[in-house]
Amino acid sequence: MVEGDNRGERIAKFLSRAGIASRRDAEAMIEAGRIRLNQEAVTHPAVFVKDGDVVLLDGKPVSAPERTRLWRYHKPEGLVTTHKDPEGRPTVFAHLPPDLPRVISIGRLDLTSEGLLLLTNDGALSRRLELPETGWLRRYRVRVHGGVAPEKLKRLADGMVVDGTRFGPIEAAIDSVQRANSWLSISLREGKNREIRRVMEALGLPVTRLIRVAYGPFQLGNLTRGAVEEVNGKILREQVPGLGK
Known part of the structure; x- marks a missing residue:
């Protein structure tokens, strides 16, 4: 150190x-x-x-820092990504396996969102991978209520301002349409608080389900809901240059 x-x-x-x-x-x-x-x-x-x-x-x-470790976690909906919630809602960290060391999240998923949440024992790594400058793409499957006109989605490519907040460029495409709902693939690099929900709402497309399927090179894959799986150390070092051994 x-x-x-x-x-x-x-x-x-x-x-x-x-x-x-x-x-x-x-x-x-x-x-x-x-x-x-x-x-x-x-x-x-x-x-x-x-x-x-x-x-x-x-x-x-305080124990000396261990080697940097990273886990993939399939967050279910209904949990908040915080260690303590003032409203008493169930938290991600209270539902993790007891043999896991103390970890913090890389980014967050809100109460009703689900999917891939990266966890680490290294706060410096968490901060590094959350920064937009890192350039990691965050990919989501999003279900919205209503039909989606392609021209609406084109508005996202240059970014939008919603209630005074500037959101960066978002890539969005229609995957499928099921009766009154549409499934979209959405990708972004910044991830401000409730960004997808706020932007979709501004387009008249309220989000009814949001699943993160990838954060940078790490995928949700077939990880079952509520499961945690550690990323191999060699793979972690390959994907995060300068991390060391």
């Missing part, structure tokens, strides 16, 4: 890689006085952790 000048790595990054929280959340923990390094209170994020240092969160030792 050496950063080139032998000082180690910044404590927020250490906590992120240890799967404790995102860097932003780790910085909030530091500000709240919850982090100690070698029994000294950490008061700012520009503190470095070296091999052999002891980091405490709320008085409990």
Whole structure:
């Protein structure tokens, strides 16, 4: 975990890689006085952790980060992608196998959405793969109510503004039509909060089902609903350059 000048790595990054929280959340923990390094209170994020240092969160030792791991999870509808929900709704993380280490999600799927959700024990990887600059395409199968005129979908190619929010270009095509419903294939690279639902609603096509089938090179495939499967480490390193071993 050496950063080139032998000082180690910044404590927020250490906590992120240890799967404790995102860097932003780790910085909030530091500000709240919850982090100690070698029994000294950490008061700012520009503190470095070296091999052999002891980091405490709320008085409990934080284990050194393990190797970066990634899992594919078939999220069912009816679960929220958060560790704790203020409304008391069931969460993804409460339904994961008990033998899984602490993980965080890469992106989110809302309560009524389903399909592929990537999980990792490395907060830095999560942040990296969520960034639009990473360029990973996110693909969905989407059922909408109503007939779909192809010219409506063409409007998505240049992006749209909905209620003051600018959404980037979206690729969309009609897969099939079943009575009052249409199935679409939709691809995008950014994935803002409820982006597909909001854009489709603006086109007069309310979404009745949304399934993510791919996130970058990783596919939902035949993974059964609620199942978790780890991505082979070699494949992960091939797909994420610079990740290391």
